[in-house]
Amino acid sequence: MKKCILFMLVVSLVFGLGIVSYAGNAEDAQIESVMNHYKMIDEKYEVGEVLSDEDATFIKENTQIISANTKLRSRGVIEKSKKPFRKDEEHLGVRVVFEGEVGGTSNFVYPAGQSFYGKTSAVAYKGLLSVKKMVTTVEITTWGLTGDDGMVKAYEGKLTASSTSEDPNHCYLDRSKSYTVVAPLLSVIHSWVDVTLDNGSFTIEGI
Numbered sequence: 001m002k003k004c005i006l007f008m009l010v011v012s013l014v015f016g017l018g019i020v021s022y023a024g025n026a027e028d029a030q031i032e033s034v035m036n037h038y039k040m041i042d043e044k045y046e047v048g049e050v051l052s053d054e055d056a057t058f059i060k061e062n063t064q065i066i067s068a069n070t071k072l073r074s075r076g077v078i079e080k081s082k083k084p085f086r087k088d089e090e091h092l093g094v095r096v097v098f099e100g101e102v103g104g105t106s107n108f109v110y111p112a113g114q115s116f117y118g119k120t121s122a123v124a125y126k127g128l129l130s131v132k133k134m135v136t137t138v139e140i141t142t143w144g145l146t147g148d149d150g151m152v153k154a155y156e157g158k159l160t161a162s163s164t165s166e167d168p169n170h171c172y173l174d175r176s177k178s179y180t181v182v183a184p185l186l187s188v189i190h191s192w193v194d195v196t197l198d199n200g201s202f203t204i205e206g207i
């Protein structure tokens with residue numbers, strides 16, 4: 001299940017930081033088309049697999065649209081990125097507030113200098129149904145360059161946290177992880193919380 005996403009973008013050894021937004025139905029339709037195609041590409045490959053020329057070209061040609069859709073681009077050879085979020089939603093009669101911050105570090109020079117983290121809180125308020133469990137996940141996918149100017153799915157990693165049986169209405173995550181990727185091009189961070197009820201379940205997307 002793919003979630004809303006945060007991108008740390010590195011293009012031609014130069015990272016760019018800034019807020020970009022798109023407006024209008026034509027632009028929205030184009031963004032949706034690009035993102036749907038990107039998700040299809042993401043699901044096709046396992047870690048270590050090299051992208052086809054067609055898929056690699058698509059991602060490279062659409063990085064501006066993709067990064068604008070996530071409202072973040074980064075600049076600098078070493079870049080630390082972070083993105084706060086807050087979601088307040090009610091499903092099946094249960095209100096959940098999911099908030100926090102996700103981010104990470106991209107380092108084109110030092111392969112072992114990649115990292116990502118999540119600091120999140122999910123709180124459920126009593127409703128028509130009782131909460132049995134909440135599980136928070138922060139997931140990253142990093143795409144890297146190959147020596148022949150191709151692309152490879154270089155890394156996938158997750159951070160998770162679960163509520164306890166004694167307190168199923170609260171789920172806190174505060175974790176980070178370092179990893180190694182040579183020549184990182186693009187990192188995609190997803191965050192979400194899965195809520196299981198006595199009778200049913202739902203998911204709230206963070207970013």
